[in-house]
Structure formats: structure tokens, C-alpha cells
Amino acid sequence: MALLEIDNIRKHYGSFEVISGLSLDVREHEVICLIGPSGCGKSTLLRCVNRLEEISAGEIRIHGDRITGEGVDLDRLRRDIGIVFQGYNLFPHMTVLENTLLAPTRVLGLSRREATEKALGFLDRIGLAHKANAYPDSLSGGQQQRVAIVRALMMDPMLLLLDEITSALDPELVSEVLDIVRDLAAGGMTMILATHEMGFAREVADRICFLQAGNIYEQGPPAQVFGDPQGERTQAFLSSLKRAGRL
Amino acid sequence: MADPFSNALPEQDLRAEIWRAGSTPRSHLGRASLTLALGLVTFLAVAISAQHIGAYAISQGVSPVVATLPGIVAVLAAVVVLLMALRALRCALAAARHSEVYAARELGASASLGAWKAMSWEGALLILTAAAWFLVVNDAAVSRTFFDLALIRDSALKVLRAFGTNVVIFFVSGVLILIWSLIVAVARTLPGEAGKPLRFLAIAYGDLFRGLPAIITIYLIGFGLPLTNLPVIAHLSSTSYAIIALTLTYGAYTSEVYRAGIESVHHSQVAAARSLGLSHAKTLRYVVVPMAVRNIIPPLMNNCISLQKDTALVAIIGTIDAFNQSKIIAANHFNLSAVTTVAILFIAVTIPQARLADRLSERDRQRMRAGG
Numbered sequence: 001m002a003l004l005e006i007d008n009i010r011k012h013y014g015s016f017e018v019i020s021g022l023s024l025d026v027r028e029h030e031v032i033c034l035i036g037p038s039g040c041g042k043s044t045l046l047r048c049v050n051r052l053e054e055i056s057a058g059e060i061r062i063h064g065d066r067i068t069g070e071g072v073d074l075d076r077l078r079r080d081i082g083i084v085f086q087g088y089n090l091f092p093h094m095t096v097l098e099n100t101l102l103a104p105t106r107v108l109g110l111s112r113r114e115a116t117e118k119a120l121g122f123l124d125r126i127g128l129a130h131k132a133n134a135y136p137d138s139l140s141g142g143q144q145q146r147v148a149i150v151r152a153l154m155m156d157p158m159l160l161l162l163d164e165i166t167s168a169l170d171p172e173l174v175s176e177v178l179d180i181v182r183d184l185a186a187g188g189m190t191m192i193l194a195t196h197e198m199g200f201a202r203e204v205a206d207r208i209c210f211l212q213a214g215n216i217y218e219q220g221p222p223a224q225v226f227g228d229p230q231g232e233r234t235q236a237f238l239s240s241l242k243r244a245g246r247l
Numbered sequence: 248m249a250d251p252f253s254n255a256l257p258e259q260d261l262r263a264e265i266w267r268a269g270s271t272p273r274s275h276l277g278r279a280s281l282t283l284a285l286g287l288v289t290f291l292a293v294a295i296s297a298q299h300i301g302a303y304a305i306s307q308g309v310s311p312v313v314a315t316l317p318g319i320v321a322v323l324a325a326v327v328v329l330l331m332a333l334r335a336l337r338c339a340l341a342a343a344r345h346s347e348v349y350a351a352r353e354l355g356a357s358a359s360l361g362a363w364k365a366m367s368w369e370g371a372l373l374i375l376t377a378a379a380w381f382l383v384v385n386d387a388a389v390s391r392t393f394f395d396l397a398l399i400r401d402s403a404l405k406v407l408r409a410f411g412t413n414v415v416i417f418f419v420s421g422v423l424i425l426i427w428s429l430i431v432a433v434a435r436t437l438p439g440e441a442g443k444p445l446r447f448l449a450i451a452y453g454d455l456f457r458g459l460p461a462i463i464t465i466y467l468i469g470f471g472l473p474l475t476n477l478p479v480i481a482h483l484s485s486t487s488y489a490i491i492a493l494t495l496t497y498g499a500y501t502s503e504v505y506r507a508g509i510e511s512v513h514h515s516q517v518a519a520a521r522s523l524g525l526s527h528a529k530t531l532r533y534v535v536v537p538m539a540v541r542n543i544i545p546p547l548m549n550n551c552i553s554l555q556k557d558t559a560l561v562a563i564i565g566t567i568d569a570f571n572q573s574k575i576i577a578a579n580h581f582n583l584s585a586v587t588t589v590a591i592l593f594i595a596v597t598i599p600q601a602r603l604a605d606r607l608s609e610r611d612r613q614r615m616r617a618g619g
Contacts, residue, residue, distance in 0.1 A: 052518055079524035089519035092615055093537050102533055103523035135615045155523060 001064050003028045003190055004049065004159060009058030009068075011044055011214075018044045020214040021058070026159070029188045033201035033222075036211035037237060042194035043086075045211070046161045049192070050081045062159075079107060082157030086164040088144040090136040090151070096123070097132040100151045108155065115154070122150045126180055142173030149180055160184070162193040178204075198238075198247045202226050210234045272342060272351035275359040279332070279339035282362040282369070286325075286332035289369040293325040296376045300383050307387065317379075321372065328368045335361030395584035402576045402585040409572035410592050413558040416486060416568070420493040421554060427498040432505035433531065449502070456499035462560050465492040469564030489561035497554050504546045508539030541611055548604035552597050559593070 002025040011019040019041045026032055034042040047053040049060060051067070051074055059068045067077055090099050100119040104110040110118075123129045126146045136144050145165055152160060162181065166174045178200050185191065185204045195201050201208060201222065208225040210218045210233075218231045226247075229235045241247040297318025304314035338358035345351035382390045434442075435449040456464065469488040475481050483491075512535045520530040540547075562571035569589045576585035 050522055052522065074521075075524045075526050078522050083522045085515065085519065087515055089515045091516065091519070091534055091538070093541060102520075103525060106529055106533060107524040135617055137616050151523070 002026055003030075003063060004192075005061040005064075006045075006049070007059050007061065009048060009055045009060065011041075011048060011053060012056045018214050019048070019055070022211075022215050023058075024209065024216060026190060026192060028190055030190055030206050031185045031204055032192045032207050032209060033205035034192065034194045034209050034211055035196070035198065035201060035237075036217075040211040041214040042211055043163050046083065046163050046192060046194055049159075049161060050078050050083050052083075075107070079103075079155055080157055081159045081161065082152030082155055083161040083163065084145070084148050084152050084165050086167050088136070088141070088148045088168075090144055090148055092136055095133050095135055096128065096139070096147050099136065099147060100154050103151070104154050119150065119154060122153060123147075126150060140173060141169045142176045145169065145177045146180060149177070153184075158190065160189055160191045162191060162195070164194050164196065166195070166197055196246070198226070198241060210237065212237075270348070272345075272348055273355050273359075274339045274342035274351070275355055275362060276336075276339040276343055278362045279336040279358050282365045283329075283332040283336050285369050286329045286365060289372050290322075290325040290329050293321050293372055293376055296379060297322050300379055303383055303387070321375065324368070325372055328365050328372065331361060331365040331368070335359075335365055392583055393587050395580075395582050398576075398580055398582055398584040399588050402573070403588055405576065406569050406573050406585055406588045407592070409567055410569035410589070412486060412561075412566060412568040413555075413570075416489050416493065416558045416561060416566075417555050420490045420497065420558075421551060423490070423494045424497045424501050424550075424554070427494060428501035429505055429536070431498060431502035432509060435502065435506050436509050438527065453499045453502060456495050457503070459496070461493070461496045461557055462563060464496050465489060465560055466563055468492040468495075469561075469566075485561070485564050485566040488564060489558070489566055493554060493557065493561075497550060497557075501547070501550050504543050504550060505539065507546075508543035509535055511542050512538045541608075544604060544608045544611075548601065551604075552600060555597060555600075556593055559589070 004024075004026040006022060006024040006026075008021050008023050009019055010017060010021055022041070022045065024032070024045075034045065036042060044053055048055050051072070055068055059066050061067065062077070062080075066072075090096075091102070094102065097116065097119055100122070101112065101115045104115040104118070105112055120129055120132060123132055126149070128143060128146060128150075131139060131143065131147075136147070139147065149165075165181075166177050169177065174197065178197065181191070181193070181200075182204055193201070193205070203222075205222050207219060208222050209216045210225060210229075210231070212233050218225060218229065218234045225234065226238065229238055238247060297315075301315045301318045305311055335358050338354050338361060342351045342354035342358055345354060382394075431449050431452060434445045435453070437443075437446050465488075468491055469485055472483070472488060472491075473481050509531075516534055516538065517530055520534040521527075525533065558568060559570040561568055562574065565571070569592060570586070573585035573589045577583050
């Protein structure tokens with residue numbers, strides 16, 4: 001059984017349909033990259049999975065258990081599904097360490113000592129142990145995003161959603177963030193990435209989904225989607241990226 | 248119009264000529280001359296006033312040193328200003344004569360700035376001179392009424408003691424307001440259908456007590472509650488009633504400040520907190536309110552100062568605060584100098600607070616920018 005089953009979901013903003021009848025199954029340890037033009041519904045799809053956005057129709061299941069509809073414990077759901085945002089969204093009034101400790105101590109009930117040990121381990125792993133007591137505003141975008149990833153990892157998520165996590169970064173900082181994602185992929189973390197980094201998607205993804213007008217227009221292994229795209233729209237999208245020198 | 252997408256932009260030569268023609272230096276001679284003239288007027292006005300007012304003060308028994316010192320300072324200031332105006336004029340003249348464009352421009356700029364500076368000092372000196380005259384005209388009626396030093400000295404202790412009541416009211420209601428208004432603000436921002444009744448109540452409370460003038464609230468509570476014969480709340484001291492009334496009034500204002508702070512926290516921060524599994528309440532407690540409070544320290548402090556001043560309103564229900572005490576003294580002596588003491592006290596406690604608030608929020612900003 002798939003870890004995540006997205007079953008024919010729709011999402012409206014007023015009369016505008018952002019997601020129209022999209023279905024997607026994600027197996028454990030799978031890395032899925034969502035690509036496609038702006039406004040195609042990549043971010044909305046991710047935000048529907050942890051229910052930051054409510055879907056209008058269809059259903060989403062985790063390990064076969066429906067998580068859409070009334071009466072679902074959203075706090076429990078979000079404990080197990082991590083998300084990292086484009087804008088990092090670190091809490092500016094807390095140090096790096098406090099940012100990573102907040103949820104484990106206040107939600108999971110870990111002791112401060114235990115959580116600190118774990119956080120320092122992670123921070124050391126991403127090369128930011130020396131920034132543990134710094135405030136987010138003093139960090140570069142790349143450093144902030146790495147901390148945001150650690151903050152999500154502190155909850156031991158079974159699924160990690162990465163919403164264009166390098167789109168706000170200066171080009172030279174992109175790789176330091178992607179290196180971590182690469183390590184996570186190698187470690188077997190189940191992930192869905194919305195991304196514009198085609199080279200990275202090609203390298204790290206098990207499956208590429210090209211989204212177009214709120215639905216999956218074409219999907220398949222990276223070699224196939226990038227090397228021999230079938231759909232007209234996919235071809236147009238990829239060739240416009242080539243012209244802009246992004247592929 | 249030139250087409251920026253075409254290959255040729257034809258009028259470049261003409262544009263260059265217009266540009267160069269527009270960059271001749273300005274000497275600001277007119278402004279500098281006007282400033283010098285105004286400087287002379289100011290000097291004369293200050294000198295004559297210092298002479299007259301000083302002589303009058305000495306004739307009224309003020310010690311010669313105290314009487315003449317302010318005048319001498321003012322005259323010296325006028326001289327300095329006059330020199331500033333002269334220097335500006337010299338710069339302007341030099342700018343007009345200079346043949347080299349860049350040097351002339353720099354001289355013109357310093358003439359302009361110098362003239363503005365001198366002119367603003369001249370304005371300030373003239374206003375202060377007018378104020379000094381206001382104090383001494385009509386046989387110093389203003390000074391005698393408001394600044395009777397002997398009466399101020401004799402009544403100061405009494406007034407100061409009564410000011411303690413204001414301080415107590417201020418501190419107790421200040422703490423209560425900070426707690427109470429946070430509760431109201433949180434009620435006001437409760438989400439969804441379930442939060443509706445409390446949200447509505449919070450809005451009604453805010454509308455009611457922001458609409459009511461504080462003095463009427465104090466009057467109604469201070470004289471109304473004792474008439475109800477209810478246990479406990481009909482038998483409180485007038486200071487307690489003042490605290491209750493001020494808490495209700497300022498709670499309404501302050502809850503709006505809190506709410507503005509809560510709503511100023513970007514929704515992405517809330518999304519981040521909720522995505523980590525924090526409940527609505529925990530998100531408020533650990534993320535939203537701490538950030539909100541940082542954003543609202545200046546308006547909160549403003550309310551604080553306003554509250555402090557409004558403690559004087561309790562005089563209306565007979566609480567013997569500093570204002571009421573000084574009113575009694577004023578009525579007995581037919582002179583308002585004791586009230587001046589109160590005014591000075593209020594100002595003296597307010598100013599350090601404003602500076603402290605600035606310091607606190609600056610320090611917090613520094614801290615959040617700091618590396619580890």
C-alpha cells in the first residue's frame with residue numbers, strides 16, 4: 001500500500017479551480033518532484049497534503065487512513081508530515097536552537113535536554129552547530145533554509161514536503177540546501193518537492209510529475225520526462241527553460 | 248517620442264546640451280541676504296528684551312545673577328546666529344563669483360545649508376523671546392499665577408505625597424490592563440464558528456468602553472457601584488473604583504493595540520507553527536503573542552503614558568490624588584502654582600519612560616539581528 005494516496009482531489013478559490021481532479025500515489029522512500037509553470041498548483045497540492053489548505057472534493061489517505069474531511073486530528077497529522085517553505089518562515093524571535101526545539105518539546109513532550117542533544121546533532125550534520133545561538137535574521141538565506149529543514153526533521157516526519165525551498169535563494173546558496181535534500185533522499189526519506197531546479201530534480205527524483213492547469217499532465221522517471229517528453233505542453237515547458245538557460 | 252527599441256536614438260546631442268545648460272551652480276544669495284536681515288532683527292529683539300525683562304526682574308527682587316543670566320545666554324546665542332548668517336552670505340557671494348563650476352556648486356550648497364540653519368535658530372530665538380515677554384507682561388501676571396516659587400516650595404511635600412496615590416493607581420491598573428486586554432484581544436481573534444459568541448462579546452466591550460469618555464466611566468463606577476449595596480463591590484475605596492474604571496477603559500484601547508499586533512504577525516509564521524503540529528493555543532502562546540508584543544511596544548508605551556496622565560481624572564470621584572490635593576491648595580491661596588507642581592511631576596515621570604521604551608525596543612531589535 002502506498003504511504004500517501006491522493007485520490008481525485010479538487011481545490012477551488014472562488015470560481016477558479018487550482019487543482020482539478022488530481023490523483024497521485026507516493027510509496028515509502030519515494031522522491032517525487034513536481035515541476036511545471038507558476039500557478040500550475042504545485043504549492044497548493046503540497047499545502048493540501050498537510051491540510052494548510054482544504055480540498056473541495058476527493059480524498060487524501062495516509063497509510064490507507066483518510067485524512068480529509070471532518071474530525072481528523074490536524075495537529076497529529078502535521079506532527080508526522082513535515083513541510084519546508086520557500087520563505088523559510090523561521091521564528092525571528094527565537095534563536096536557531098529554540099526554533100528547532102519548540103515543536104519537539106511543546107508538542108512531542110521531549111525533555112529539553114534530549115531535544116537539545118538531537119538538535120545539536122542535526123545542526124552539526126549540516127554545518128551550523130556554531131550558529132545554534134544566533135537569531136535567524138543574522139543568517140544567510142541558505143543557512144536559514146537549512147535550519148528550517150532541521151526544524152522539520154526534529155519531528156521525525158514520515159513524509160517531507162518541500163515547497164520550492166531554493167526559489168528565494170541566491171544562486172550560490174542553492175547547492176548547500178540541495179546537498180541536504182540529496183542526503184535525505186539517499187537515507188530513504190519519503191519526499192515530495194515542488195521545484196524549479198530541473199538538474200537537481202533529474203538527479204534526485206524517482207519520479208517527475210509535470211503539472212499543468214491543476215493536474216498531472218505527464219509523469220514518469222526523470223530520464224523519460226526530461227529526455228523524451230511525450231506531451232506537447234511538457235515539451236513547450238522544457239524548451240522554454242532551455243531557452244532561458246535553466247536546463 | 249523616441250522608440251527605445253529602435254536602433255537609433257536621434258536627439259542625444261540636444262539632450263546633452265539641455266542637461267549641461269541645467270547644471271549651472273546656484274549661489275543662494277537671496278536666501279543668505281534674507282537670513283542676515285532676519286538675524287539682525289532677531290539680535291535687536293533679543294537684546295532689547297533681555298535688557299527690559301532683566302531690569303524688571305531685578306526690580307521685583309529677583310537676584311541679579313538669576314535675572315540676567317538667561318538674557319546674556321540669549322544675547323550670546325543671537326550673536327552666534329548672526330555670525331552663522333554672515334558666513335552663509337560670504338559663501339553665497341563667493342559662489343556667485345567663482346568661475347569653476349564644481350567649487351561654486353559646493354560653496355552654493357554650504358551657503359544654502361548655512362542659511363537654513365541660521366534661519367531656524369532665528370525662529371527659535373524669536374519664539375523664546377515672545378514666551379519670555381508672555382511671562383512678564385501685565386506686571387508678571389502669568390508668572391505670579393503659575394510660578395509662585397514660595398507656594399510651590401511650601402506645598403510640594405503635600406502634593407508629592409498625594410502623587411503616591413496616582414502612582415499606585417497607575418501601577419495596579421497598568422498591570423491589570425496588560426493582562427485583561429490580552430485576554431480580550433485573544434477572545435477577539437478566536438477562530439471559526441465556535442469562537443463567534445466570545446468574539447462578538449469582545450467587540451461589543453471594545454466599542455462600548457472606547458466610546459465612553461474615561462471621565463464618565465470613572466464617575467459612573469465611582470459613584471454608581473457604592474449605591475448598588477452589593478456585597479464587597481459596594482464598599483471599596485475610591486482608589487479601587489478608579490482602578491476598576493481605568494482598567495475597563497484602557498483595557499478596551501489596549502486590546503485593540505494587542506489585536507493589531509497579533510494581526511501584524513505574518514500568516515506564514517502561523518502556517519509554519521501549525522505545520523509543526525502546534526495547536527491554535529500553542530501557536531498563540533509561543534509564536535504569535537511573543538512576536539506581536541515586540542511589534543507593539545511603542546503604541547503600548549503610548550497607552551501607558553496616557554494612562555498615567557489620566558490617573559488625574561480620578562479627582563472627580565473625590566480620590567485625594569495629586570491633582571485634587573493641588574486643587575484644594577489652589578482654591579485656598581487663589582493661585583495655581585501647586586497645580587504647576589503636579590504638571591511638572593507628571594512630565595518628569597513620563598519623559599524617562601518614553602526614553603526607556605525606545606531603548607528597550609532598540610535593544611530587542613539589536614538582539615534579533617545578532618549572530619551567535
